[in-house]
Amino acid sequence: MNRILAISGKELRLYFLTPTSYFAFAIYILMSSFMFYVDFVTYQPSIIDYRLILSDMLFMLLIVVPILTMRLISEEFRQGTDELLLTSPASVTEVVLGKYLASLGVLLMLLVCNLVYPAIMSLFGNLNMLTLWLSLLGVFLMGASMMAIGLFASALSQHQMVSAVAGFVLLLLFWLAGSMTSQNETLSAWIQPFSLPDRISNLTKGVINGPDVIFYVSLAVLFVVLSIQVIERKRWR
């Protein structure tokens, strides 16, 4: 556990020492506040409901997550620091979990930034707190699974850009899984459950649906395990 914390501590520190994460945060805040302005201020009469701006926020994650995760593993390979990590007493599992934990920390920071909008809304009327917190939980779960996918993409290449693109493509596939197959009923029945944004609708309605939560958690676990396997495999080659 100490080693996991050491690695996630280092990753968090690096997040704040590299310009890319500031860039990602800047994009995220700029775009989401613009969307907030469009949805809340220009669209009259204003409706005091966090869910109105939620979909925009989810879409922003699609762009920001690959930027935030691309560095995580690929940079270690490029700098040769994987030799330090893999020859240290820490196991690959600990290394990957440490990095994943750091990415979750960053995700939490994004969510905190996003709390500004419901705070502004609540000044103008009564905000439903239950749906707010459950929506945020939903966003966190979905973001966590997206971070795991990004982490996996980062393990595939030692070039950050390749990782970012691979992560974006993977995320897009999961994102569009529902809408791509909507014409074909049987295919849709199989693919629809893997759609990322569709699973969040129950939580935004204030309902904790077990399968939804399990879907996000298991997706995260799956891609963390895959990342571990990808790194482990390099040692045998």
Next chain:
Amino acid sequence: MLEVKQVSKRYDGGRGVHGIDFSMQRGEIVGFLGPNGAGKTTTMRMITGYLYPTEGMITVDGLSVHEEARKARSRIGYLPETPPLYPDLTVESYLKFVAKLRGVPAREQKMRTAEMVSRLGLTGREKQSVRHLSKGYKQRLGLAQAIIHKPDLLVLDEPTSGLDPSQIIEIRGLIRELGENHTVLLSTHILQEVGALCDRVLIINRGELVMDGAPDEIGARMENRFAVSLEVRGERERVESALGEWAEAKGISAEIREGTKPQVADESAAKSAENLRDSGQAAVLPDALRETSAEAAAEDTDGASPARRAASPEASAHAHESVRALLTAPGQEDFRIELFRFLAAADLPILELHKENLTLEDVFLKLTEDGGASAEEARSVRKPSASSRERAEEEDAGSPISEPSVSEPADPAQKSPTGGERP
């Protein structure tokens, strides 16, 4: 301490290492030598657990590096070819991270970090970001990273590559110091480094271990002969006949390489030539150019020279003459004492006596070259004049620490038949 048992690693296309087998004792400094692509780094990576071997077992203190990875790896410190540094972190935060990662107890971390900083001369740079360190400091930080958890076994992959001469000396000093209480395995392609640092050499070629022994033993073991080069003061003919007789009686082959002309004779010859030219000039230009002080001086020496010529007789010139010779005997018998006594009795003082073994360079080339015949050829052709040139070059290259056994390198690249043939 470290045992590497029949370890192989196969890559596509038949590269990799095959059947590496050796062990190391506690406190040894072992040099790992080989041409590029021979498998040094692969072997080191397997020892440190970065790569898994296709076959074989590696144990550190009886712990398998792959099965009991955690315990075994906490006893190993590893400095890869490029130091594994995070350019964005500061020196201090990097060392703290490594200390945590390597499981240094929380209350010792601060102390250990400070210790590393002062020990590796990084004081004053704790807050500096790694990106802005010079290559030498990066290498030191890499070394600090490898020893911060006080490992039993230290594996260093080309620790001095890319450093300037003074940095090389510093890093070598550090390694030597570390060798006092760690077991060190270091790879290098600088041969002097092995001579200067290591108790033992492993030479690897094309993925196979081809030699294992102490640096100064290896040469003797490679070939069964005993060779001595010497410089004797005396006239060439006298030395030649005396040495020749003695050598023949002993079954030793003697080869007179060169005789050095006495210095004084050289000087006076040069002087007289100069005088001759001066006087010639004077004859051509009888009066006009006689005022300059240089020529006045020349006139002075001209006047003095007859006396000087008289003062340097043949006898004294011969007394300063010396002869270089090379004596080679089959077998390993040391004949130096007898030689000394003989020459002393013959009133031929020995100026220099040097045991000529195959140098590490010769061994290295012989073992790593493709055909045995070409290696043999390379060894047999040695030019004494070339050796001094190469030594100068090597000193330029920044390896001033030289050992007796490596102090007179041959020039094996010199394949011209003009060199002295060795029997």
